[in-house]
Amino acid sequence: MNATAGSADGVRTIIDRLGIKTDDVVMEIGFDSDIDAALREAVVSCVGELHDEDTVDVVDTVLLWWREEDGDLVDVLMDARTPLTDEGVVWLLTPKPGRVGHIESAEIAEAAPTAGLQGTSSINAGTDWVATRLVSPRGR
Numbered sequence: 001m002n003a004t005a006g007s008a009d010g011v012r013t014i015i016d017r018l019g020i021k022t023d024d025v026v027m028e029i030g031f032d033s034d035i036d037a038a039l040r041e042a043v044v045s046c047v048g049e050l051h052d053e054d055t056v057d058v059v060d061t062v063l064l065w066w067r068e069e070d071g072d073l074v075d076v077l078m079d080a081r082t083p084l085t086d087e088g089v090v091w092l093l094t095p096k097p098g099r100v101g102h103i104e105s106a107e108i109a110e111a112a113p114t115a116g117l118q119g120t121s122s123i124n125a126g127t128d129w130v131a132t133r134l135v136s137p138r139g140r
Contacts, residue, residue, distance in 0.1 A: 014039060014042055014125070015042055015043065015046050017123050018043070018061070018091060018123075018131070019061075019089065020043060020046055020047065020060075020061055021046075021060075022046055022047060022048075023047075024046075024047050024060040024061055025047070025051065025057055025058065025059045025060050025061075026043060026047050026050050026051065026059060026060065026061045026062070026063060027050065027051045027052065027053065027055055027057075027059040027061070027062045027063070027080075027083060028040075028050040028051070028052065028062075028063045028064075028065070029052075029053045029062060029063070029064045029065065029076065029079070029080055030064055030065035030066055030067075030070060030076075030093075031065060032065065034067075034095075034101075034128075035065050035093075035129075036093075036125060036126030036127065036128065036129050038126065039093075039125055039126050039129070040063075043063065050063070053079065053080075055083065057083065058083055058084070058085055059083045059084060059085070059088060060084075060085055060087075060088050060089070061088065061089050061090075061091065062080040062081075062083075062084065062088070062089070062090045062091065063091050063093060064076065064077075064080050064090055064091065064092050064093060065093045065129075066092055066093065066094050066103065067094070067095060067100075067101030067103070068095075068101045068102060068103050069101060070101075073103070073107065073108070073111040073115075074111045074114045074115050077090065077092075077111055077112065077114075077115035077117055077134070078115045078116070081115060081116055081117060081136070084136070086136070088135070088136075089133055089134070089135055090117060090133075090134040090135070091125075091131045091132070091133060091134075092108060092131065092132040092134055093125055093129050093130070093131050094108070094129065094130055094132070095128055095129060095130075096128055096129060096130050099128050105122075105132075108132055112134050116136060116137075117134040117135060117136060117137075118134065118135060118136075118137050119132055119133065119134055120133045120134070120135055121133045
């Protein structure tokens with residue numbers, strides 16, 4: 001089930017799968033009219049507000065909406081990683097294959113380690129989006 005399922009269980013499921021808790025500080029990068037509104041609303045309902053990339057707060061989670069035409073993925077991943085707690089997570093949200101702006105998984109696999117992150121899993125994040133979980137490698 002995904003965030004667009006529309007039921008309370010569907011919303012709770014996507015929040016659980018993202019690992020977001022009610023007291024988490026969440027930063028959002030790359031918001032635009034094409035994002036999955038149900039996913040975003042579920043996160044806002046859980047945490048109360050989303051911080052933008054200009055926040056000075058330390059954050060637990062970054063929601064990074066990214067499309068092929070958005071520029072240099074390594075640069076934005078490095079910016080996203082900077083305010084994270086040691087156990088923080090970047091959820092890289094990219095259009096699914098066949099959708100406008102899709103990014104090949106090989107590009108993500110190449111960009112993440114250059115930015116000091118490693119991919120751990122991917123989940124369905126709505127009708128048009130997939131979320132890739134990126135974290136700092138252990139032992140850093």
